[in-house]
Each structure stands twice: as C-alpha cells, then as structure tokens.
Amino acid sequence: MNGWTAAGTALLLCGFAPAACGVATGRARRRVPAQNVATTFLSLVFLLLSQGFARPAYVDTALMLSVLGPAGTLLFVRLLADQLADHPPGQRWLRVLTAVNYVAVAAVVLPLCVATGPGRAMVKLLVIGVLLALGCRVATRAVQAAAAMGHGRGAPAEGMSDDR
C-alpha cells in the first residue's frame, strides 16, 4: 500500500464514513447536504485510489461521480422541497460544509496535479476538481432556494410533507 492508497483509505474512513452517518440519520435538512459532501469525498477517494493503483482509467469513475453526485443531490432537493422548507438547514452550517468541500477538493486535486505533471491527465484532474467545486456550489444554492421557498408558504401543496 503506497501513500496515495493510504490517503484514499484515510479519506474514506475519516471523510466519507462520517458523511455517510449524516446521510443515514436525522432529518432531510441534514441528509441532503451530507449526501452532497459524501459524493464529493468519494470522488476524491476515487482520484486518490486511481493514483495509488497507477491506473489512470479509474479517474473516469471520479469524473462520472462528480457529475452524478450533484445531480443526485438536486433530485433529493426537488423531491423533498417541502421537508426542506418546513425545517430549513442552518445557513452557517451550509457555509461550513461548502468551505470543507472546497478545501478537501483543493487539498486532493492540487497534489495529484503536481504528481501527474503537465499534460492531458492534469487537465482532466483540473476539470474534475472544477466540476466538484461547482457541483457543491450548485447543490448548496439549491438547498438554500428550497429552504427560502418555505417562508410565507401556506399548507403544503404537493410533495411528501404530510404525516411527518
């Protein structure tokens, strides 16, 4: 096991596992942002493992997850908008999560870029990093918009907020 694989395993254990606990427990206001953080961390784990196994083809899984992760979060936000509006997540907490996401992406992608060296692979890594950061931004904005929609709203018109 080399350093990259060890870093990937550590991120899986210390980053993805706590985020997964957040996804599995609590209300929607905690689960939805935690789901986004979990996919971001997992994408970074895939990048580290790809470097650790010396298999550049594994980067494709990270690329796919960087697109699908925010898409999944937007899906949850859209279908659980009522729950998010009834119990909106704290703005400060969302900001902290976004900052953690940005720092983690920078802390993983930049060393990987240095290790890869200039070339096509580095551009791909940078694209994945930008996609991850953008996805986090978009998902946070969507959660904030869903929470803001709850103000001044009467009885829930649709969605899944009944019997809860």
Added chain:
Amino acid sequence: MTGELPVLLGLLLVAAAGTGAVLVRDPVRQSFVLSLLGLSLATLFLLLQAPDVALSQLAVGSALTPLMVLLSVRKVRRKARSERREERE
C-alpha cells in the same frame, strides 16, 4: 495485511449500508440509505479492480434508485390524499 485494508473497509461499508437499508422502514429515508449503498458498492467494485462495473453501479445507485423510490412514494401519497379529499366531499 495492510494491502487488504481498503478492501476490508469497502466490505464493511457495504455491510453497514446494506443492513441500514433493511432496518430503515420509511421509504423516503430508505432512499438515502439506498443511495449510500450504491456508492459503497461502487467503492468496493473499484477496490476489487472492476472500474467498469463501478461506473454502471454509480449511475444506477446514486441517481436512478433514489429517483424511482421517491417518485413512487410521491405518487402513492398524492393518490391517497386525493382519495381522502373525495371521501370528505
């Protein structure tokens, strides 16, 4: 032994997510755990050197399964609500 640690961790994640998906009874909450299970399975496939399987698992697990579950729950609840309204009228 240290070389097997990531695979062991992946297996543990899959076991925990699978058990959680069975134990959670509410379908909406279950959709979150199912998406976690999909992500854990994709990690395990990648650790077992099968990135192509991991790719398809990611597509199915992280977006499609929760979409199906949540849409079904939404439809069922909407139908139940309209039936209740009809009964009241």
